[in-house]
Amino acid sequence: MRAVYRVLASAIAVAVVLQVASIALAGFTIASDAEDGTTIGADYSNFGQSFHSIAGTAIGLLALVFLIVSFLTDVPRGRMLAGIVVGLVVLQFLLAIVSFGVPALGILHGINGLAIASVAGAASRRAATVAQPATSG
Template sequence: MRTVYRVLAYAIALEVLVQGAMMTFAVFGLRHWIDEGGVLDEAIVQHHAEGFGEVVGFQLHATNEQMIVPAIAVLLLISAFFAKVSKAVGWAVIVLLSVVVQVLLGLFAIDAPALGILHGINGILLFAFALFAARSAHVSGARSLPASRGTADVGRSGVIRSTS
């Protein structure tokens, strides 16, 4: 279950990168669309106007943020209870709370665009928290070995020594 936990944590970090890529794709496409004389309104967003295919980046970003990332975060929390990783539940809760904040900031930023700044900052924090969660599973795995003939001790250098 440690591997499931680690993979889910890395998946959230990867999703944050995908989110950034989708928004960048959409915004640069929008800039090009406007430079070519295009005008953006809700009809263009809903019906994928010819010449502005990058609008799909906005829709993928929203779908990913509101459904896929939260689902992965909930699965991460569930797996944390069974992963036998030190502080796994704590990291999973931090990740899940960051996802909730991220979704709310994204929704409220539509009416208060300045919140987009916090949305970006929280996205970076979410990426870091997910990496910390994943890394904790690596560290816990290296330090918890079954001791069949005595005990094992992990030294400062990370080398495992038998004490029997």
């Protein structure tokens, strides 16, 4: 189960990196489209925005599975780290919702995304370095 824990933690960290890339793509696409004369309104969307939204939902599901798996493994502080990831993901969803009304809070959304990747990465590393029981020879 430790390997599953590690894979899930790594997948969450990588997914956050893809989130950062997709929102950057969305921003540059908006700028390019606006420069080309495209009207940017409530019905406007681009691939980066769509991917960011869908992948955010996938990260939420991965985080829940990660928390469940944390109870089935012996990774030291594994449950705590998985719980922190889930808490940060919940905060991320809340920040996303609030940031549409108060765009300046989007800064916290971005910083929190980096925190998710950091904690998930730490969890993955912890699972990889768990000491194996000594065998007597």
